[in-house]
Amino acid sequence: MxxxxxxxxxxxxxxxxxxxxxxxxxxxxxxxxxxxxxxxxxxxxxxxxxxxxxxxxxxxxxxxxxxxxxxxxxxxxxxxxxxxxxxxxxxxxxxxxxxxxxxxxxxxxxxxxxxxxxxxxxxxxxxxxxxxxxxxxxxxxxxxxxxxxxxxxxxxxxxxxxxxxxxxxxxxxxxxxxxxxxxxxxxxxxxxxxxxxxxxxxxxxxxxxxxxxxxxxxxxxxxxLPADLLPRAQALIATADPGDSLPDGPPAPVVRARLDWPEGLPEGGRHGFTREHRRSLETALPELAAELAPLLDGHRRILVLGFEELMYVPLRLAGQLAVHLGAETRIRFSTTTRSPVLPVDDPGYPIRTRLAFPAHDDPADRSTERYAYNVAPGSDPDRRFDAIVLVVDEQADTPTLHQGERALLQQLRRVTDQVVLAVLPSYRPRTP
Known part of the structure; x- marks a missing residue:
């Protein structure tokens, strides 16, 4: 249970x-x-x-x-x-x-x-x-x-x-x-x-x-849904503040995690995830969390941030970190997304803040912008994370992730005290 x-x-x-x-x-x-x-x-x-x-x-x-x-x-x-x-x-x-x-x-x-x-x-x-x-x-x-x-x-x-x-x-x-x-x-x-x-x-x-x-x-x-919802919503969006400003202050350091990822284990279900894969991941999770934990020493409000389709392994890593670090540490989990949503920094609205950044995995459809919601604290300092663990796969670990004022890593450095980057191998299916 x-x-x-x-x-x-x-x-x-x-x-x-x-x-x-x-x-x-x-x-x-x-x-x-x-x-x-x-x-x-x-x-x-x-x-x-x-x-x-x-x-x-x-x-x-x-x-x-x-x-x-x-x-x-x-x-x-x-x-x-x-x-x-x-x-x-x-x-x-x-x-x-x-x-x-x-x-x-x-x-x-x-x-x-x-x-x-x-x-x-x-x-x-x-x-x-x-x-x-x-x-x-x-x-x-x-x-x-x-x-x-x-x-x-x-x-x-x-x-x-x-x-x-x-x-x-x-x-x-x-x-x-x-x-x-x-x-x-x-x-x-x-x-x-x-x-x-x-x-x-x-x-x-x-x-x-x-x-x-x-x-x-x-x-x-x-x-x-009111009959005139679409035009009224569009008018409201047109006048809204996008809320993309970042806090002032020195950028946080970035540390790259070295995870001993099990050989041959897919990083997700994109190419299939079998019962044997499940057993392998369950066995590996405690050690993977133990490898991450020293990089988060002293931090008590931690976000593990996954990457678009790469949700499950970051989720399970976050759960194992919560076990490893104990109840005194507040662990939360979310991921980046393709979905453009209006942010409104109001307690009665679910998307309080937005980070908008360039797509960094060379998408086949040539789409250009991605988003991370509720990662920046906005007007409420109690919502601030003092460490963020970003989990991506190798295909997403590109210069676009790292370089430029709008790059995701550069923006994360502005909203927290410590950024940890964990890069998982991109599983390559065997082909005939």
Whole structure:
């Protein structure tokens, strides 16, 4: 049993948007504790963004809380399927936001794991792909090292952070079912906010395909959207202060961690993560945390910051650091992201501050800007971290990460007292 630390309740981080635009949540009373409401900075398709409090993406959270949220969903899937079907299941998570959530669900289910990716790999032929309806970056690739990773006849478990319409899930099921029909899918998310029409559309599609689709979510509800939301939100965004200013003062030192990463262990689920990989990582985590701990000596408020799709290993490192350093040290976890969101430094809004920096992993789509939210303290000194551990893979450890006033490392140096850079090997799949 994973012990979930007590997290002090906080004011609902959706009040700012509700007061100005009339958006609101309906359904489960648990929803305000799981999500806040923010505004997308540059998305003509959709004005609002649901910001999870337990995903570990935009809002720093205790790593055990993040991991346990996914593990509990995985256990519920196991109960739903029964031991025989659960033993044949495979889990597929969505990049970039749900890569660690999907991996944590796979932990709870005890299943192999793969997540979609937006990073093509030379020489690796995609097994497939699909589109995400409301994202600003829509193409998802499937790049398992084993071409038969998704070819079994057991259930496929699809994991995303939220169901808003269900169209992304439907796109995925249609694409995968066309190549490899299977009798059962299970769709998993932290929150299910679909309308009755959305639910009917997914049920009709399942009947059309001749398959079964079950759903598991932590909380169910909806979002009330005013008819004139988009133009009013765009007007509000146009007049808002982007809040990208950094504190004055000398930059913090940067120390590079030397981690004894296990040979042959993938740094995530981009190319598949097997049960054997899981055992290897669990064995290695205590020593990896012990190697990091001396670089954080004397610091009591520490953020472990992952990198876009690279969420799961930084999450688990953060959790092991919390064990190693003890209860007197406050460890939180979040990651950088592609998603442009309006920051507002107000307690009733979930994205208080933003660091905007150049993409530093030579993205194939030539996109240029990335973001780290709630890392800078803003107007509240109690939110300041006195050390930040940035975890990236080798492909992201480029001059663009280090050099220039807007480089992520240079900005992190302005908002903390110590920066530790941990670089993991970029796993290269074996190709024929």
């Amino acid at each position: 994973i012990a979930v630390p007590h997290v002090e309740p906080a004011p609902w981080t959706g009040r700012w948007v509700t007061d100005r635009l009339g958006l609101g949540l309906t359904g489960s009373p648990a929803l305000p504790g799981l999500i806040g409401l923010a505004l997308r900075a540059n998305n003509p398709r959709r004005a609002h963004l649901l910001v999870s409090q337990v995903l570990g993406k935009h809002v720093p959270q205790h790593p055990t809380t993040v991991h346990a949220a996914g593990v509990e969903l995985g256990r519920r899937v196991r109960e739903l399927l029964g031991e025989e079907e659960a033993g044949r299941a495979v889990v597929l998570g969505y990049a970039e936001t749900a890569t660690a959530l999907g991996h944590s669900v796979a932990d709870g289910l005890g299943a192999p794991y793969l997540h979609s990716t937006r990073r093509p790999v030379e020489g690796v032929t995609p097994l497939g792909g699909f589109e995400e309806e409301h994202s600003h970056a829509t193409s998802h690739l499937l790049l398992p090292e084993d071409p038969h990773f998704l070819a079994g006849d057991g259930p496929l478990v699809l994991v995303d952070d939220e169901f808003s319409t269900g169209r992304t899930v439907l796109n995925t099921i249609r694409a995968l079912h066309a190549d490899h029909p299977r009798p059962r899918y299970v769709v998993v998310a932290l929150v299910d906010l679909r309308t009755e029409a959305d639910r009917a559309a997914l049920a009709a599609a399942a009947a059309e395909l001749g398959t079964r689709v079950d759903l598991v979510a932590t909380a169910v509800g909806g979002v009330e």
